[in-house]
Amino acid sequence: MVVYSFYIFDRHAECIYKKKWAPRPTSTGSKTQQANGLADGAPQPKALSAEDDAKLVFGTIFSLRNMVRKLGGEDDRFISYRTGQYKLHYYETPTSLKFVMVTDTKTNNLRIVLHQIYVSLYVEFVVKNPLSPIEHPGGIGVNCEMFELGVEQFVNASLMS
Amino acid sequence: MTSAQGLKSLPQANMAASSHQPSAVQRAPQQLRTPSNRKTIYDRNLNRTRTAELSRASFAYLFGEMVSYAQKRVTGIQDLERKYHIPDAHNEWSRVWAYCIANHFLRLNEQGYPLGLRLLPLLLYREPPRTSVRPNRILPLLQFIHGPFWRHLFGRTADAIEHSSTANNEYMISDNEPLVNQYISVPKEMNQLNCAAYVAGMIEGVCDGCGLKAAVSAHNGGTEMWPGKTVFLIRFDEGVIEREGLLDAKK
């Protein structure tokens, strides 16, 4: 199982944290797109800047979430979606924080993992840290050492195994 | 060494809010209004909240706001210079930075001070009669801080007491994992910052309350095993050491 990237969006629709592990494969690079996703040599066609990437991800989950609510009622929510190339896992807190993880298609549902990142990393190290601001325009304060380390360990331990 | 004098006369000595002291309640000529069911501090048992608990998070949030508030307010620069001997004053930027940090310390230290002063009589009052004596020598005082005082506030004793090998008036109490720092992740460039300055202030209050004046500061003493270890450096006034010497000589 491979984790490609991880994002957190706040209630102002801003991406306050992003981290990339392996580049996400794209269909045009399919010949080199082995499961490890680390195949450098293959130039990534129309590589998006990190910001554009985050914006696209947000746009997608925002529309999807609203559509799901329209179809399935106010309390319905989407959990993940899968394409031919990747799977996107989604968890939204009652405070409208959105946790997103993009992995390879074989990965099981990660909603619980995202919830755990919220509960035991985000709340403990970002929210409770008085030296980190309350809101995080531009991501300030989320990228503190303890949170970074935690995410890294979390992904290594519980996902890469 | 005794440069924290400026702190002592500080705030709210005249404020009754949160007064915990069992004695010395001043009633001004005009009486305060009280509800008819007499829900006032005089009608409550002083031991009522002795073992009461609240969530650690609620402390963390209050403390956090206190830290940010302390960060925002500025006090006189001379105080800081006296207390922290800020070294490379020729470098403008590092001086500004150092001031910010020192200022931060100072305010937290200041806020802890009245707590120590108030807890001292309360804790003594609760000790069994035989040990309910105010410590008046250095060692019993340090043991009181390391033991009952720490246990009451943090649920366990502190981790060590040491006497400095270089300065006769310096003692150190250390805590391997200070509760007040549990949620605080200090950025690298501010590595001098230690919010346990608040606890240092409390210790200072206890020392003062016992008549053994001291300046107390909190320092990072992280080790491989205890990255958050904090050392509280207690520097007693020369007068205190002198008296200690005289008392020892008398024996």
Place this chain on the structure above:
Amino acid sequence: MASNKAARDGEKIWKTNVDKVNAELVTLTYGTMVAQLCSDFNHKYGEVNQQLDKMGYNIGMRLIEDFFAKSGVQRCGNLRETAETISKIGFKMFLNITPTVSNWSADNKSFSLIFDENPLADCVELPNDGRAQDELWFSNIFCGILRGALEMVQMQVEAHYVADVLRGDETTEMRITLLRYMEDEMPPDDE
């Protein structure tokens, strides 16, 4: 009954899921904070109330995340449910008290929280300067906390104290009014 269930949940969360600390550390910390503010603002109690509210607002915005993370509670459907959750789970979880919800307005948009106990004010007597009892709301931080916390779940509220035993009133009562539900924020359109 939703209220009973909330009370049971609150009790359970308090017992099993909350790290505790000595109450006097919190009480004295808050007392020192208010005393410090009074001295910083030269005993202009109106400004102290405002500052407390502001600090509470900051706390509320953080605390709500902790609340959801620890309690596993979902968003509430209406204000009545919200009120019960605040009292039975919120206050229980952080302060081990459950203020009473009462005095609903006819339009169901405002209610009161009545505090029989208040750990923050446990060992407090207001200064006897002839003004504090008329001007200072010692626990005003709670108003800010509720305002900040509810804003994070898209509810804009107004909260203020109407009575406090520290002022000689018979009860301690806070009034909370829902002003409006806030919309989801959209990403800025930059195409």
